[in-house]
Amino acid sequence: MQLFAMLAVLAAALGAVNAQAAPLPSTTPEEAGFAAQGLARMDRFFAREIEAKRVPGAVVAIARDGKLVHYKAYGFLDSARGTPMPLDAVFALASMTKIMASVAALHLSEDGRLPLKSKLADYYPAFADMKVGVPQPDGSLRLDAQVRPIFIQDLFRHTSGLTYGGRPDTNAIGKLYPNGTQPALEGDTAAFIDRITKLPLAHQPGTAFEYSFSIDVLGAVVEKVSGQRLGEYLAANVWKPLRMPDTTFTISEQMRPRLAQPFQQNPLDGKPQSIVLLNQPTKFDCGGACAFATVGDYLRFGQMLMNGGVLDGERILSPKTVAHMTSNHLGPEIENNVGKVEPHREGFGFGLGVAVRAHAGLSAVPGNIGEYTWNGAYGTGFFADPAEKLVVVFGTAAPGELRKYYREQVQMLTYAAMTR
Numbered sequence: 001m002q003l004f005a006m007l008a009v010l011a012a013a014l015g016a017v018n019a020q021a022a023p024l025p026s027t028t029p030e031e032a033g034f035a036a037q038g039l040a041r042m043d044r045f046f047a048r049e050i051e052a053k054r055v056p057g058a059v060v061a062i063a064r065d066g067k068l069v070h071y072k073a074y075g076f077l078d079s080a081r082g083t084p085m086p087l088d089a090v091f092a093l094a095s096m097t098k099i100m101a102s103v104a105a106l107h108l109s110e111d112g113r114l115p116l117k118s119k120l121a122d123y124y125p126a127f128a129d130m131k132v133g134v135p136q137p138d139g140s141l142r143l144d145a146q147v148r149p150i151f152i153q154d155l156f157r158h159t160s161g162l163t164y165g166g167r168p169d170t171n172a173i174g175k176l177y178p179n180g181t182q183p184a185l186e187g188d189t190a191a192f193i194d195r196i197t198k199l200p201l202a203h204q205p206g207t208a209f210e211y212s213f214s215i216d217v218l219g220a221v222v223e224k225v226s227g228q229r230l231g232e233y234l235a236a237n238v239w240k241p242l243r244m245p246d247t248t249f250t251i252s253e254q255m256r257p258r259l260a261q262p263f264q265q266n267p268l269d270g271k272p273q274s275i276v277l278l279n280q281p282t283k284f285d286c287g288g289a290c291a292f293a294t295v296g297d298y299l300r301f302g303q304m305l306m307n308g309g310v311l312d313g314e315r316i317l318s319p320k321t322v323a324h325m326t327s328n329h330l331g332p333e334i335e336n337n338v339g340k341v342e343p344h345r346e347g348f349g350f351g352l353g354v355a356v357r358a359h360a361g362l363s364a365v366p367g368n369i370g371e372y373t374w375n376g377a378y379g380t381g382f383f384a385d386p387a388e389k390l391v392v393v394f395g396t397a398a399p400g401e402l403r404k405y406y407r408e409q410v411q412m413l414t415y416a417a418m419t420r
Helices: 003-014 036-051 094-110 125-129 152-157 182-186 189-196 214-226 230-239 295-306 319-325 402-416
Strands: 057-064 067-078 090-092 132-135 141-144 292-294 348-350 355-357 372-376 380-385 390-396
Touching (some): 036 057, 036 067, 036 402, 057 295, 057 402, 094 152, 094 230, 094 295, 094 319, 182 189, 189 214, 214 230, 295 380, 295 390, 372 402, 390 402
Antiparallel strands (some): 057 067, 057 390, 090 292, 348 355, 372 380, 380 390
């Protein structure tokens, strides 16, 4: 498609702005400390990417001081059908689900029902018997007892010793684990816990950040404590109060036409790719990877955190809890591997469900100490910078390695457009 035709599609998509309810009050770029010509770089960037058929389309939302500065849809919801991207496109969030599951757990903690230093085995006893796998020179695994138990805090900050399978950097123990969504596609919560607890831990609890099923397990703990499915608890205590109508673990038939679809082939290598959750429902509400939302809904969730746990008079968490959540919980005794998972986020630690910038430099993207973030493997992204009162959410359907490129570029383009 020629660039002028692509821009016509972009204009059609932008014409839907007035037809959609804005997630936050709007302001002008100049009033919010942005240059309009700087934000236009975001438009040109996605026009180039879409014309080059590297990504089908995107929705980007930028808010500062609680007001919407930039809210645009680009390209296609479904490029094969030529369907323009609407602002209310529904994206598979993948690991951006983790932040919402963490808020659900903190909501229970505030109610005195889930102490962070309680033992995971108090809720699911089988975790007490898990052994730590230690690879041996001959390729075997030595199985050691846990030096100390897994605490609930370890689940939030990925220091439980659990891991993921199916990742490019999977180690010998990770090869024994399923990939992130496989358990939720194959069985219920009980089957997931039974499967995971039969595997060895990759580290002694509390010794290393290892990206993992920790938040899926945390979601299961929320279910055990609350007596509700994770999605039911989130709907009652987070999504409905915040007016997030399109956030869910279960896609309705009415929502299905708004699902953002990826290319059938990875544009980098031509190999087949898909987002399996778009067509195969999960059997439990996996807190690590299985929710869906619009960019507008997630922006409201992010603004709630930026506001210290409240939005439009609806308080979800205490400001003290949000401050604790968004502080670095990886002490010097803990091996910090956050930069290995997110290569452009060197210098970040990890809090209670979010990565947290701990150094002014090191990272490949601008920002300030205290910025918190996490992204999704299918092409979604979120970051918030309290020093700038900035919240940014974007959605693409890009499940391949290009998703990491868009995470870095959207953040760079956002800060590059700022004038103060």
